[in-house]
Amino acid sequence: MEDRLFRNAMGKFATGVTVITTNVNGKIHGMTANAFMSISLNPKLVVISIGEKASMLKHVQQSGTFTVNFLSAQQQELSMLFAGQIKEERHVTFGDLQGAPTIEGAIAQVSCEVASAYIEGDHTLFIGRVKNIHLEDGEPLLFFNGRYGALSSETPVQI
Ligand code: FAD
Numbered sequence: 001m002e003d004r005l006f007r008n009a010m011g012k013f014a015t016g017v018t019v020i021t022t023n024v025n026g027k028i029h030g031m032t033a034n035a036f037m038s039i040s041l042n043p044k045l046v047v048i049s050i051g052e053k054a055s056m057l058k059h060v061q062q063s064g065t066f067t068v069n070f071l072s073a074q075q076q077e078l079s080m081l082f083a084g085q086i087k088e089e090r091h092v093t094f095g096d097l098q099g100a101p102t103i104e105g106a107i108a109q110v111s112c113e114v115a116s117a118y119i120e121g122d123h124t125l126f127i128g129r130v131k132n133i134h135l136e137d138g139e140p141l142l143f144f145n146g147r148y149g150a151l152s153s154e155t156p157v158q159i
């Protein structure tokens with residue numbers, strides 16, 4: 001099967017956008033990721049998936065911790081920055097959640113300790129035990145079909 005067919009298909013699954021942050025010996029690193037899932041309520045576990053070529057893989061292996069920051073609709077530029085799509089260096093001021101680095105203004109910040117890791121194909125799945133959570137008001141940044149978007153207030157969900 002062609003890679004493009006697989007990516008086009010996976011791109012039809014609309015997601016939010018996160019930036020994974022971690023602190024390695026006092027240096028903070030960030031990476032854009034949409035492979036995120038909530039796993040378990042008791043205990044509270046989440047999972048992220050990091051590609052074998054991403055520098056973030058060794059950073060999380062080294063630190064044993066990561067924070068998942070759900071970006072707001074206003075943070076597309078940060079998503080592009082942490083995906084390597086903006087070439088020039090930018091200074092980012094990170095927040096702090098009881099010692100864990102965060103993206104300020106993210107609508108949810110979920111700090112985790114790595115509970116376990118599984119290499120599957122060309123990615124590593126990190127199961128995170130949730131330590132702390134900070135929430136802020138705001139709308140999410142969305143990713144669909146390789147494009148960014150936002151919820152439309154003109155089409156409210158009917159339940
Ligand atoms: P680098 O290339 O070292 O860093 C990425 C960028 O972040 C660099 O341009 C750097 O300037 C910037 N940066 C990092 N730290 C800082 C800092 N402290 N201050 C300022 N800038 C900083 N890949 C996955 O493995 N899993 C996913 O789930 C995933 N989902 C994605 C979802 C979307 C919507 C997009 C667009 C990309 C996704 N990617 C995912 C791809 C991933 O974001 C890129 O491959 C990324 O470039 C890999 O980064 P890296 O860890 O190699 O770090």
Ligand code: NAD
Pocket residue numbers: 006007008010011034035049050051083145146147
């Ligand atoms: P795209 O068409 O490459 O991605 C669409 C969907 O395909 C993504 O949402 C993801 O579900 C899947 N996908 C893409 N690359 C993948 C990979 N290497 N491993 C597993 N699943 C993958 O969208 P785009 O706008 O061209 O993406 C921008 C860049 O970000 C590309 O280089 C892409 O490879 C990368 N990306 C990687 C992942 C990931 O590693 N999980 C996820 C999203 C995007």
